[in-house]
Amino acid sequence: MTAIGGTRVSNSFSNSGAAAPQVDVAIIGAGPAGLTAGYLLTKAGLSVAIIEKDETYVGGISRTVEHEGYRFDIGGHRFFSKSQQVVDLWNEILPDDFIQRPRMSRIYYEGKFYSYPLRAFEALWNLGIWRSTLCMASFAKAQVFPNRQVKSFEDWTVNQFGWKLYSIFFKTYTEKVWGMPCDEMSADWAAQRIKGLSLWGAVVDGLKRSLGLNKRPNDGQEVKTLLETFRYPRQGPGMMWDAARDKILASGKGEVLMGHALKQLAGDGQGGWRMTATGPDGEAVIAARHVISSAPMRELAARLHPLPDTSLNAQELRYRDFLTVALKIRADDLFPDNWIYIHDSKVKVGRIQNFRSWSPEMVPDETVACVGLEYFCFEGDGLWSMADDDLVALATRELVQLGLVSASNVIGGAVVRQEKAYPVYDADYASHVAAMRHELEALYPTLHLVGRNGMHRYNNQDHAMMTAMLTVENIKAGERVYDTWCVNEDAEYHEAGDEGATSVLPASPRREVSDDQAAALASVREVPERIAPAKRRDAA
Template identity: 80%
Template sequence: MTEANRPALNVPSLDVDVAIIGAGPAGLTAGYLLTKAGKSVAIIEKDATYVGGISRTVEHEGYRFDIGGHRFFSKSQQVVDLWNEILPDDFIERPRMSRIYYEGKFYSYPLRAFEALRNLGLWRSTMCMASYLWVRAFPNRNVKSFEDWTTNQFGKKLYSIFFKTYTEKVWGMPCDEMSADWAAQRIKGLSLMGAVVDGLKRSLGLNKKPNDGMQAKTLLESFRYPRQGPGMMWEAARDKIIASGKGQVIMGHGLEQLASDGEGGWRMSAIAKDGSKIVVNAAHAISSAPMRELGARLHPLPETSWNGSNLRYRDFLTVALMVEGEDLFPDNWIYIHDSKVKVGRVQNFRSWSPEMIPDAEMACVGLEYFCFEGDGLWSMDDADLIALATTEMKVLGLLDPKKVKGGAVVRQEKAYPVYDEDYAANVAAMRGELEAKYPTLHLVGRNGMHRYNNQDHAMMTAMLTVENILAGQRVYDIWCVNEDAEYHEAGDEGADKALPARESVTSDQAAALNSMRDVPTRIVEDGESDADKRRAA
């Protein structure tokens, strides 16, 4: 036994079949399915209070907050069945509504160009059309950036209103530094001229189709949702794991080290804020921890640990305001396309579920601020953030500050893996070395795989990993699981019945779960070196 693997004195130790890092959707899905199959598991979670990761529900004085908004919809029948199995009696059906807010008016989401022109008024619409006609006559022939591409499609005026502000808030990158490829993928099927012609036809009674110039997929009109938030799902999964007698969920303990025992097994040490530790010995290890953190805590240290250290994340925080009076708007959330405020999105928690709010005479809204950990917003005191949120809601005209009766702040680290121009190579290097050296180490979930996927896709990676562990070999390639940008908005629940084909992506479900999510990448100039790109990132 090496020194790194030698248990410390007076440190409690567990022996299980599988050690799991992280009690989010992926980790808890794996733990639940493994214990059902008779395997023993120990799950460590650095949060001392909540399970569910970014899908947790935070409670403050009886008010419940969904961190980021999680519609329960999946094309995978296996995921839907698992949701129903874990939480059979607590789903409610909720209407879907999301809109864009700009200068006191609401716009459909996805954007309908003719409606947008109508809401903007005669003068501004005329300026938008003039700007559009100008770029059609004199387009930019050297399109490189998101700004170039979007301006060419819609004109400078519409670009600045409906694309620039929100995009830069979310990703923390100037639009003129984002690749045009992302814009081309993200903004599909919206034709401004088609919208104008369509609108004129409808005004004359010649066209009854609700297309509005946009060839869009049919959106969900409603979705299922746990009556007290998504945290209900993961609390139920935790309780079932513990009740099985085969699993433990160790809260308030973050990963200190994951060490190979040299014989295919693992020794995982976890540490609490007070310095207390626990050691878990296991034949397999499943990690949903951010790949950057895992790479730094593995022993022996991977040769590609520097690749992991270069992976980047976008963080955000939610400021919840308790407001006296009726609901302020019917939307689940509103996208804020307004440069006068820093908030990027506003949630209405009662529209997710009335049971999120303990008082029928109160409303509760959540303002989401996209930021990087450690920057000015992230580092503000909670009281200052609550004051900022209150002021910004007044600026937007969405509430009377006098009716705000309280507030709370929730910070979410590493909410979005960043897809910069080097991320794919960094992930591939880490994945390649870990798979070659450690076949009993399994990466799952959004941060574990550095993949910007949804809750159901994180679950699917765990489901397939469990199948691999039970089979004693890699039967399924979990890296086939991902999502496209419109997946969460369209299609039929449970439409895909089968598991992905073994070591392939030929089945209907694999196709539904496999394509790169739309995320912005930075422009790479011709002749730019790798070192230059890393410095710019």
């Protein structure tokens, strides 16, 4: 295999012996939040310097990796937002390169595809008479003898669907993604995540249909209609963030320092900052009036000088990582979906992307399919530490095991590791984040946290952008007139409803986001929490 490579953006901050250049805002991280902030600040005439530890790509988890002409996402990113302001910014940065794509995701189990979200009657039909009978018997048992002390995800889901359906469609995939047993996850997350699916309703509906009594079946599913299509940059989401970087550089007001990792961030005693970053040519030192950080909160806390009192809280924050093995296969596309979920405990892969279904331009050869097998792991564990060639071999074996491909048709592969992909919501994360946030806001009014990892919040791409947009407004106003922590709290499912359904931010700054704006961006990004130890003891 060949190394994945690219070009670096040159910078003028590499000589640590020189006086530190002064900019209005220093930005840590060139992901969606950092680049959104950089673009809007330079557009407003302010100077910025952005450091990014990746040597090749901007965009963070929303980047597009290229390997031998093949392009692939790190997880897949549909461009949809209910905020008109976010939609307008996407169109402004990338006006001519969006395409409209069909939306399709399904579950793959034992050689058959199942709708996602799950349709109960279809699932029973696909499982066959014998297994469906067992599922219904298990469901009946759960209805007659439910668990009266519901503590965990497992308790709640078994009560709703019975053990058999739970073990097929919920247990395996959930444990792959989050790396913890379902009997240790909070039942609250299950109640939020699995909505509107009635197994009994599906059975009654199926009987009515068979008797011709129901012409408009709901299949036991009462959820809002999902998007049928979505917009997508024709060569992947990295196009958006490459364009944002280029506009920042073209403005003459911004620099992007690739391959530079934060070493230290220290106050200058006058309300400003002195930031040191290590890069391929030594250290870069930047002086700034403000700092915007999308770095993981845990890493920022360890590099602040002096260390905040809550740095120990931040060190307790945890993250879930994953890696993608992209395989080139001499064959037609294996399935038409954007991705499929793998509900099979015999393989480690959790989800498989079909990159041509995202955009035909992602795959340059019409005779070759390119799929990405996603493995959820923790940095440093067995999967993460495997050699790339071994991971390609594992992914090939698992595709063969799933019956999706012949090994002889796999003609190459590449591996991309993504650290800190998901902030972990354990029993103590909220108190740790709150302590860190309140101390930093009290002591450092010119330090601003944005984005998924910067705020340790499971944000979508548009949420991350909105935290940056509000932060830019705060910097321009000279005070915290918007509460960025209002973004992404509670609301309906992200991909239901209309794009750009709400207006831009109110013209007059207020202390928090308007209700409709907060609702527009507050999609339910549920993350399972562990049951507190006391609750587990009670359950035992």
